[in-house]
Amino acid sequence: QDLGFVKTSMGDLQGALATYLECKRMCQAYSFLQNKYGEKNLITIGRAKAHLGNFKEALAAYDECKLMLHGLDRLQSLDGAQLSIEIGKAKHGIGDYRAALAAYAESKRTLQACNHLQSDFGADLFTCIGLSQDCLGDTQEALAAHDESK
Numbered sequence: 372q373d374l375g376f377v378k379t380s381m382g383d384l385q386g387a388l389a390t391y392l393e394c395k396r397m398c399q400a401y402s403f404l405q406n407k408y409g410e411k412n413l414i415t416i417g418r419a420k421a422h423l424g425n426f427k428e429a430l431a432a433y434d435e436c437k438l439m440l441h442g443l444d445r446l447q448s449l450d451g452a453q454l455s456i457e458i459g460k461a462k463h464g465i466g467d468y469r470a471a472l473a474a475y476a477e478s479k480r481t482l483q484a485c486n487h488l489q490s491d492f493g494a495d496l497f498t499c500i501g502l503s504q505d506c507l508g509d510t511q512e513a514l515a516a517h518d519e520s521k
Contacts, residue, residue: 372408372411372415375388375390375415384422385423388416388419395409410440410450413433413435413439414433414436416429416432417433417461418457426464429457429464430461430462430465433457433461437451437458447481448481448485449481449485451481452478452481452482452492452496453478453492455477455478456474458474459478459503460499462474463503468503468504472503472504479496479500494520494521495520496520497517498520
């Protein structure tokens with residue numbers, strides 16, 4: 372996992388993705404995929420695929436992670452909120468801004484329930500909401516979301 376982060380910071384996104392996929396195979400071999408290691412790995416695979424412009428493949432990784440979190444009864448946690456933000460970003464990437472906003476709304480509800488809306492997660496969330504609102508042409512809502520992120 373850490374080697375993938377190093378490769379990402381060096382700009383080697385293909386190499387990072389290959390490393391994350393190797394990590395996923397190891398997690399599966401050692402039955403670590405259904406815990407924090409697997410969740411972190413699936414999210415980084417999704418991010419790497421999104422950075423490469425493969426948003427549909429990123430969404431597939433996020434869907435796998437969502438199923439895992441649901442099975443572990445952790446979908447309504449900070450991890451679930453973060454995942455919903457990543458799903459929203461990928462939906463935004465494919466131009467489905469309404470679906471992105473729906474994912475962000477899910478994240479917002481979860482962050483409120485966890486009492487973490489006033490955190491870095493919340494700031495990231497409102498920035499993303501603003502970008503999607505702007506793409507939909509709703510300037511007032513976009514500005515309100517950007518103000519909230521500040």
